[in-house]
Amino acid sequence: MTIKSMQVWQLPTFGLENLELVERPVPRPAAHEVLIKVAAVSLNYRDKLVVNGELLPEPPPMPFVPISDMAGEVIELGSQTTRFKVGDRVMGNFWTQWLDGEPPRAIREHGLSLGGPLPGMLAEYVVLSEEVAVTAPSSLSDEEASTLPVAALTAWFALVEAGRLRQGQTVLVQGTGGVSLFGLQIAKALGARVIVTSRSDDKLARAKALGAWAGINTTYAPAWAQAVLELTGGEGVDQVLELVGGDNLRHSVEALAGSGHISQIGFMDDTEIRMPAIPLQLRCATLRGISVGHRRAFEEMNQVIDRHGIQPVIDKVFSFTDAPEAFTHLESGPFGKLVIKVGEEETRIVG
Numbered sequence: 001m002t003i004k005s006m007q008v009w010q011l012p013t014f015g016l017e018n019l020e021l022v023e024r025p026v027p028r029p030a031a032h033e034v035l036i037k038v039a040a041v042s043l044n045y046r047d048k049l050v051v052n053g054e055l056l057p058e059p060p061p062m063p064f065v066p067i068s069d070m071a072g073e074v075i076e077l078g079s080q081t082t083r084f085k086v087g088d089r090v091m092g093n094f095w096t097q098w099l100d101g102e103p104p105r106a107i108r109e110h111g112l113s114l115g116g117p118l119p120g121m122l123a124e125y126v127v128l129s130e131e132v133a134v135t136a137p138s139s140l141s142d143e144e145a146s147t148l149p150v151a152a153l154t155a156w157f158a159l160v161e162a163g164r165l166r167q168g169q170t171v172l173v174q175g176t177g178g179v180s181l182f183g184l185q186i187a188k189a190l191g192a193r194v195i196v197t198s199r200s201d202d203k204l205a206r207a208k209a210l211g212a213w214a215g216i217n218t219t220y221a222p223a224w225a226q227a228v229l230e231l232t233g234g235e236g237v238d239q240v241l242e243l244v245g246g247d248n249l250r251h252s253v254e255a256l257a258g259s260g261h262i263s264q265i266g267f268m269d270d271t272e273i274r275m276p277a278i279p280l281q282l283r284c285a286t287l288r289g290i291s292v293g294h295r296r297a298f299e300e301m302n303q304v305i306d307r308h309g310i311q312p313v314i315d316k317v318f319s320f321t322d323a324p325e326a327f328t329h330l331e332s333g334p335f336g337k338l339v340i341k342v343g344e345e346e347t348r349i350v351g
Contacts, residue, residue: 006124009323010063014053019066019324027127028076034084034130035076039142040317041121042069043338044150044178045266048330050116060117067122068094068115071136071145072342081130089136091149092121093295096132100296113292114149122323124342134295137302139309147312147337148302150292151178155186156301157293158241158263167191169238170213172228172255174248176203178337179265181313183241184212186301189308192238195231197224203335210313225254236260236283246270249287253279263290317341 008024029035047067049055074088084090092114093099097106106112114120114132136145159165171187172195173180184194184207193213198204204215214231221227228237236257242249243266252262253275260283264273280287304310313336318326320342329338 003125007320008065008123010065011051012063014051014059016048016051016324016327019051019327021321021323022063024123026125029078029081029127031078031080032130033078033127034074034081034090034133036070036072036090036126036128036133037075038070038072038121038124038126038342040071040146040342041067041340042147042151042178043326043330043340044068045268045330046150047115047120048327051327056111056116058117060119064116065120065122066115067120067340068092068113069146069149069151070114070121070126071142071148072126074133075125078130083130084133084135089142089145090128090133091136091145091298092126092128093132093134093298094149094153094292095294096129098294099131100294103291103294107291122340124320131295134298135302137305139306140312143314143317143339143341144312146339147178147314148305149298151337152182152186152305152312153293153298153301154179154265154290155183155241156304157297158265158288158290159183159187159239160190160301161293161297162263162288162290163239163261165190165192165239169193170195170232170235170257171239171241172197172237172252173241174243174266175268176200176207176335177243177333178313179243180241181207181210181336184210185310185313186304187239188212189304189310195228195237206335223251225251228255232257239263241265242273244268245273247274249273249275253283253285253287256283256285259284259286261286261288263288265290312337314339 173183188211196207199219240252245267315334315336
């Protein structure tokens, strides 16, 4: 039986207070597209910025459906689709034009990403190009798989694609949000030791339970690079996942070992980044901007997740009708990811 209508959360204009639940027709897949029954979506801090009109340089066509991350099941194929079959579990590749290699010009000029400016995933059904869909890891539930497209791939791309992570290296991740915890889990699985920074002793203890080698409370050690050097016998760390921005980059540079690598990912404090040039030069270090990654890296990461049994950390699962509350909960600084279960009638705490 053909399903004709679905529920969708949409924005007629920017602002979380304007998010509304409406009925829409179920889309039909074109020749090279797949229709997906969404099982779960997960939130990134980026989604909050998009909803509040604080990120996109130009507003997308309204009404707009937010959220970039999704996992679901293919239920209908376009007439010329070859990559998938009905029943396959899939996710969406955030940068729809970036399949491999260097970022295409379309990304730099138009930002063709799911969840802004392209339509997002907070709906019961979505249509994607078969080139944008990625097979979900078989070892993960739909809720877990929904957390991968942005946060996990960002951490993987920073550590493995850009940083060329090697066994025995030392990695530092900042905070305990989605990217940082995936960075911790990926680095540990690949044989690195991981230092975590946080302002919470409780979160540092939970990070150590996940396998962190050491933790630094930056409330008590605001000049935390010195604590890193003490932990590493003066050597410093091989890689830093920089998620704070602003003046924090100064500490990241000072914490580096020779030929170290900083992945600039976040800007929780400030979108401007500042640092002295000479320490970066003396370390012969690399500073590289990271914006998620391409489909080939996504597929390789999923194989490693299955092989090593990496399980995403989920802080809380919300019902579809409680989607606005999920956005509000982002402000609480969750330990891990927030997930909205599409079709789920009850919100529950996981972690």
